[in-house]
Amino acid sequence: MPLNNTNIVSAAQTKFGALEGVSLREMFAEAVDKATVDAGIPKKDIQAAFIGTFIPEMLVHQGHTAPLLLDFAGLKGIPATRHEDACASGATALRAAVMAIESGMYDTVLVAGAEKMTSVSTNKATEALAAAADDQFESSIGLTFPGVFGIAAVAHMQKYGTTEEDMALVAVKAHKNASTNPLAQFQKEITLEKAMTPRYIAWPLKLFDCSPISDGAAALVLTSTEKAKQYTDLPVKITGTGQASASMNLCDRADLTSFHASVDASRQAYKMAGLEAKDMDFAVVHDCFTIAEIIASEDIGFFKPGEGAKAVREGTTSRDGDKPINPMGGLKAVGHPVGATGVKQAVVVYRELIGDAGPNQVSNHDTAIMHNFGGTGASCVVNILRRADA
Amino acid sequence: MSEKPTVEEYLQNIQNGQFKAYKCVECGMVIAPPSGSCYGCGSSKMEWTNVSGKGTLVSFTVIHVAPDEFAEEAPYYIAIVELEEGTRVSARLLGFDPLKPEEVPLGSVVILDYEINKTGKKYLAFKPA
Numbered sequence: 001m002p003l004n005n006t007n008i009v010s011a012a013q014t015k016f017g018a019l020e021g022v023s024l025r026e027m028f029a030e031a032v033d034k035a036t037v038d039a040g041i042p043k044k045d046i047q048a049a050f051i052g053t054f055i056p057e058m059l060v061h062q063g064h065t066a067p068l069l070l071d072f073a074g075l076k077g078i079p080a081t082r083h084e085d086a087c088a089s090g091a092t093a094l095r096a097a098v099m100a101i102e103s104g105m106y107d108t109v110l111v112a113g114a115e116k117m118t119s120v121s122t123n124k125a126t127e128a129l130a131a132a133a134d135d136q137f138e139s140s141i142g143l144t145f146p147g148v149f150g151i152a153a154v155a156h157m158q159k160y161g162t163t164e165e166d167m168a169l170v171a172v173k174a175h176k177n178a179s180t181n182p183l184a185q186f187q188k189e190i191t192l193e194k195a196m197t198p199r200y201i202a203w204p205l206k207l208f209d210c211s212p213i214s215d216g217a218a219a220l221v222l223t224s225t226e227k228a229k230q231y232t233d234l235p236v237k238i239t240g241t242g243q244a245s246a247s248m249n250l251c252d253r254a255d256l257t258s259f260h261a262s263v264d265a266s267r268q269a270y271k272m273a274g275l276e277a278k279d280m281d282f283a284v285v286h287d288c289f290t291i292a293e294i295i296a297s298e299d300i301g302f303f304k305p306g307e308g309a310k311a312v313r314e315g316t317t318s319r320d321g322d323k324p325i326n327p328m329g330g331l332k333a334v335g336h337p338v339g340a341t342g343v344k345q346a347v348v349v350y351r352e353l354i355g356d357a358g359p360n361q362v363s364n365h366d367t368a369i370m371h372n373f374g375g376t377g378a379s380c381v382v383n384i385l386r387r388a389d390a
Numbered sequence: 391m392s393e394k395p396t397v398e399e400y401l402q403n404i405q406n407g408q409f410k411a412y413k414c415v416e417c418g419m420v421i422a423p424p425s426g427s428c429y430g431c432g433s434s435k436m437e438w439t440n441v442s443g444k445g446t447l448v449s450f451t452v453i454h455v456a457p458d459e460f461a462e463e464a465p466y467y468i469a470i471v472e473l474e475e476g477t478r479v480s481a482r483l484l485g486f487d488p489l490k491p492e493e494v495p496l497g498s499v500v501i502l503d504y505e506i507n508k509t510g511k512k513y514l515a516f517k518p519a
């Protein structure tokens with residue numbers, strides 16, 4: 001049975017990028033204000049909060065972030081819980097909120113995510129990110145996150161003939177889409193030649209195959225169908241949700257060209273929504289690296305295994321293609337403040353579905369899928385969203 | 391070697407240049423790196439086993455930008471190797487030029503080795519057979 005009681009009635013994000021002089025709590029409060037009072041939703045209506053942050057302990061020396069952030073944002077007192085599943089923290093928080101509303105326990109809740117990553121050195125941020133991989137068995141021999149996706153890329157290239165240029169085209173598309181998104185970290189188009197600059201991070205992945213280190217926050221207000229109309233005429237329903245886990249270690253996976261948690265979570269979500277990949281107008285997927293978008297497009301069933309690169313080459317996943325992917329620029333060009341990312345993805349889907357994406361608007365926008373995965377792909381949350389009047 | 395194997399010993403065995411895998415007491419599945427329960431039958435009864443050291447190169451990358459701890463060693467290879475016994479491990483790959491990754495033959499046979507860094511720490515590694 002499709003879910004029928006969870007409605008997104010408001011969604012907002014801060015600008016992503018190196019937000020100098022803005023602390024974690026300040027960017028969090030900005031996103032919360034935009035999603036609540038600025039959208040005509042009084043903070044007193046919020047009954048509980050589900051917060052995604054990844055590793056503020058290492059990045060800003062702060063744990064126990066949920067009550068701290070809520071207090072600063074004027075929401076002290078309500079239940080506040082932090083959700084951590086590496087890069088999937090945001091969507092994990094969102095999924096918990098969906099369950100809370102569907103259970104009938106709450107009518108109106110806040111989902112928010114934030115990460116402040118640029119106040120430490122790049123090396124320190126890299127070290128913090130590496131904590132999302134298996135420290136004893138993989139990180140300890142010098143495997144990095146770009147390395148994890150480099151290994152996946154080599155396997156995909158070997159099995160399906162995917163090329164470095166195919167991956168570069170994902171970056172070109174991301175930057176093109178982000179060029180008209182004022183909230184993006186990079187608002188500049190890049191040429192294929194530039195994307196192919198041989199500055200290797202983890203061969204075959206180059207600088208332009210990697211998402212950046214970013215600061216930023218995003219927030220959503222979710223409410224029951226009964227209450228939704230008092231906030232907006234055009235709610236967006238979450239009709240299906242799925243979540244799965246997989247081994248942390250790449251070496252424990254039989255297939256390196258697909259992420260099983262993504263396949264499992266998306267199948268669960270489609271089944272719950274009673275829909276299939278062909279019913280989706282567009283997708284927002286976790287493109288932490290260009291190869292990750294190609295693989296995700298196959299894992300969520302948009303294309304057959306091995307045909308994701310062809311879809312990029314032929315423009316199928318461009319904003320004006322048949323199956324647009326990451327129409328506002330993805331993690332790659334908009335930025336990847338880890339705890340905020342999954343929430344931001346829902347913000348993008350919401351804006352596209354209600355027709356509020358400006359120059360980034362896709363033409364068909366009734367139903368979409370969002371895919372947020374964590375770390376080495378060991379966690380994945382997938383949601384199906386549909387405009388209530390669709 | 392009848393006592394329950396531990397992760398600490400697994401890592402120490404590598405430091406001693408004596409790599410050993412876990413083996414499920416119930417079904418015989420060979421497992422490395424360690425797991426608390428068997429991927430084949432779910433049993434948590436494990437013992438140590440020696441492996442032949444022969445494997446197949448499944449995939450790899452070359453790390454150019456490394457965390458501080460490994461920065462001086464970059465660029466270096468990290469590979470996924472499937473051991474003859476069926477389990478897969480992540481390891482350093484030796485014997486190839488890190489600036490010529492296109493010459494590395496996927497699917498080729500590699501054998502167990504170790505790489506020792508400046509501080510004397512050993513990494514599990516493989517080299518061409």
Ligand SMILES: [Zn+2]
Nearest residue numbers: 414417428431
């Ligand atoms: Zn067994």
